[in-house]
Amino acid sequence: MYRIGVVSLFSELIDPVTQHGVVGRACERGLIEVMHESPRAFTSDRYRTVDDRPYGGGPGMVLCYEPMRGAIGALRQGLPAGTRALVLSAQGRAFDGALAGELARAPGLLLVAGRYEGLDERIIEAEGLEEVSVGDYVLSGGELAAAVVIDAVARLLPGVLGHEESGARDSHMHGLLGYPQYTRPEIVDGMAVPEVLLGGNHERIRRWRLKHALGRTWRRRPDLLKARVLSDEEHELLAEYRVEAAAAEPGSGIS
Ligand code: 9D3
Secondary structure, three states, X not given: OEEEEEEOOOHHHOHHHHHOHHHHHHHHOOOEXXXXXXXXHHOOOOOOOOEEXXXXXXXXOEEOHHHHHHHHHHHHHOOOOOOEEEEEEEEEEEOOHHHHHHHHHOOEEEEEEOOOOOEOHHHHHHHOOEEEEOOOOOXXXXXXXXXXXXXHHHOOOOOOOOOOOOHHHHHHHOOOOOOOOOXXXXXXXXXXXXXXXXXXXXXXXXXXXXXXXXXXHHHHOHHHHHOOOOOHHHHHHXXXXXXXXXXXXXXXXXX
């Protein structure tokens, strides 16, 4: 059982990922347990105050140290030794597949989601929280980012994906964007499905899909392609894609 603890003020924003689809089933089957604690439960004043004004002035509010310490401490009780402890933060290192893999290999995971302008820096230090961001855009808090991390990590845990969805199937597509997908009807609004996908030639289909996965990655995410070694076949298929793309380009002389 992989245990995940989440500290947040708005657990309703994280629940959907644990209640539906692949991760929902993994929770039902007891492969994953997600526990939640609110810093609000670790306040003692009559207004249950969790935030206060930033020292030094400026806009917004900061989450107070003590309620966060209480919520983190309570969750740590139920998490195994060696649990990775993250705070979702716009200032963090970028979350990616490699980090998802590391987290899936850890014995457990603690996720702290901030709100307002963030946490008192001392809780990050004292708890040894690793700061992780899910992208270069501004969110209203860490909850949706925590949901992203839970979903990406859960998919990598043993038994969570059936062999139908398992990554092993597309191992040759590793590090590439997905290829185009089609389903019935065969023609819709005058648009046909690529002919190769209709025949049963699995080798031709495999090469077509690999070519288009390479082509899309080359066009949209050249950074991913640079980070990946291409096989001889992949070089050949990408060259083919580029020739065909150039021929299809307006101004290529082909009407
Ligand atoms: C506009 C406020 N910013 C001042 C420069 C700082 C800031 C504070 C709090 C920016 C974002 C947030 C709330 N965001 C998150 O908690 C967050 C986040 C994000 O905004 N983008 C990408 N990943 C993440 S993970 C957590």
